Every structure is written in structure tokens, then in C-alpha cells.
Amino acid sequence: xxxxxxxxxxxxxxxxxxxxxxxxxxxxxxxxxxxxxxxxxxxxxxxxxxxxxxxxxxxxxxxxxxxxxxxxxxxx
Amino acid sequence: xxxxxxxxxxxxxxxxxxxxxxxxxxxxxxxxxxxxxxxxxxxxxxxxxxxxxxxxxxxxxxxxxxxxxxxxxxxxxxxxxxxxxxxxxxxxxxxxxxxxxxxxxxxxxxxxxxxxxxxxxxxxxxxxxxxxxxxxxxxxxxxxxxxxxxxxxxxxxxxxxxxxxxxxxxxxxxxxxxxxxxxxxxxxxxxxxxxxxxxxxx
Numbered sequence: 001x002x003x004x005x006x007x008x009x010x011x012x013x014x015x016x017x018x019x020x021x022x023x024x025x026x027x028x029x030x031x032x033x034x035x036x037x038x039x040x041x042x043x044x045x046x047x048x049x050x051x052x053x054x055x056x057x058x059x060x061x062x063x064x065x066x067x068x069x070x071x072x073x074x075x076x
Numbered sequence: 077x078x079x080x081x082x083x084x085x086x087x088x089x090x091x092x093x094x095x096x097x098x099x100x101x102x103x104x105x106x107x108x109x110x111x112x113x114x115x116x117x118x119x120x121x122x123x124x125x126x127x128x129x130x131x132x133x134x135x136x137x138x139x140x141x142x143x144x145x146x147x148x149x150x151x152x153x154x155x156x157x158x159x160x161x162x163x164x165x166x167x168x169x170x171x172x173x174x175x176x177x178x179x180x181x182x183x184x185x186x187x188x189x190x191x192x193x194x195x196x197x198x199x200x201x202x203x204x205x206x207x208x209x210x211x212x213x214x215x216x217x218x219x220x221x222x223x224x225x226x227x228x229x230x231x232x233x234x235x236x237x238x239x240x241x242x243x244x245x246x247x248x249x250x251x252x253x254x255x256x257x258x259x260x261x262x263x264x265x266x267x268x269x270x271x272x273x274x275x276x277x278x
Contacts, residue, residue: 003211003212004212004227004230004231004259005231006212007212007213007227007228007231007232008231008232008233008234010213010232012121012122012125012126013125013131015117015118015121015122016121016135018114018117021117021135021138021139022110022113024135024139025105025113025139025142025143026105028139028140028143029105029142029143029146032143032147033104033105033146
């Protein structure tokens, strides 16, 4: 007999109960999902804030140097 | 966020591909993802148990597979059946866990790998009163992780070469060749177990 075929004779133990298994998956999944959302938010918010801050700072620098604000519509 | 039992029951009749597409649209682990988990829990458990070798590690690995599946749920492209694709995810996860475990073991006990390889190198004689399936498992421990998983999926789980090729990201011919080489390598180590087989299979 092919010795590899012996491998199929080994019984696989029964699968753990659905409730404990699913709870285990969620215990692992949720902290990672939360971390991912926090990271996404942090990067998204930082990018948004930087863009707005940069526009305001550029306008302030321009006012300091030239004494004029950009057009009223373009004001930050 | 957990899915409603009624929602999951309603999804039970959907084909895998539709269920997967619905799970990919869900923002969190909703009804479709839970239904997928329920449908494949046992099959993933079998793969994990075969590859990991213990119930504790298999449970941890199977849970890890579903966590990975959650993050990769939008990547199923439909090139193979959903079941084969999920088996591939399960195998990749188990191999990653086994590799990280053996790295950890090597750091903690530098002599451990040498001990496992030394055990695998033992050439059982005809007088050894050891069970053949135990021998073959011991021999497999001495193989590369991917080779070991390939043999287990082929012979313990009875997957055909086309499925193996999808799971291991190669071709059916390459899988066949690899298994034949593994067989030759193991036969060289344990002639008593493989001698007759190698002679008959040429």
C-alpha cells in the first residue's frame, strides 16, 4: 500500500462548536478592524487638515508680504 | 456587529460566488460573511487540522483564516471555484503560522529543528514496530512546509492536481512533478516504507 494513502486514514477531530468558533473569529477580527478604521480616519483627517491649514497659511504669508488678501471667493 | 440568524438563514440558498460578492459589499462582518463562515467552517477546519497537526493550533489557524478572508473578501476574481480559492487562503495562512512558529522555536530552542530533522532522517528498519502512519507523519515533518502541505492536501484531503495547482499558485504538471520528487526523497530516507511503492510506480 502507498504509505501516502495512510494519511487519509487519520480521522479529523470534530470541528469546534459554531458559537465559540465564531466568537473567536470576532475577538480577533474586531480589534484589527477598529485599528484599521482609526488609521484610515487619522490619515484621512490629517490630509484634510493639512490641505486646509496650508491654504490658510499661504494666504497669511501672502498678506504679510504683499498686504493684500486673495480674492474674497478664494479666501480660506 | 453580529448578523441576525434570520438574515443568515435567508442567505443559505445562495451560491458561493453570490454570497461572496454580497460579503464584499458589507462594511463589517454582516450576514453574508457570517453565512460564508458557517458554510466553510468545517472545510477550513479540516485543512487547518491537517496542516497544523493539533486541535489547538488548528482552531487558532482556522479563526485566522476567516479574519484574513474578511480582509481579502473583495479579492475573489472568479478564476477558480470559491471553495478552491478559500482553500488557498487557508493554506497560505497555515503555512505562515507554521513558519512563524518554527522561527519562534528556533529562537527559543536552537536545537529543536535539528532534533525534528534528525527524527525525520531516521531510516526505519524492518524490525521497527512503529505504525506506518506515524512514520509517514514523522517523515513529513522533515519536509519544507509547502511540500508537506502539498502532500497532505493531495493524499489526506484527496484534492486533484487541478485544485492543488490553484491552491499553490502553480500548474497541475508542476504539482505532479513535485509530489513525485518528494516521494523519491522520502523513499531515499525511509526505504522500508517506500521501497515497494517506488518499485511499482517506477
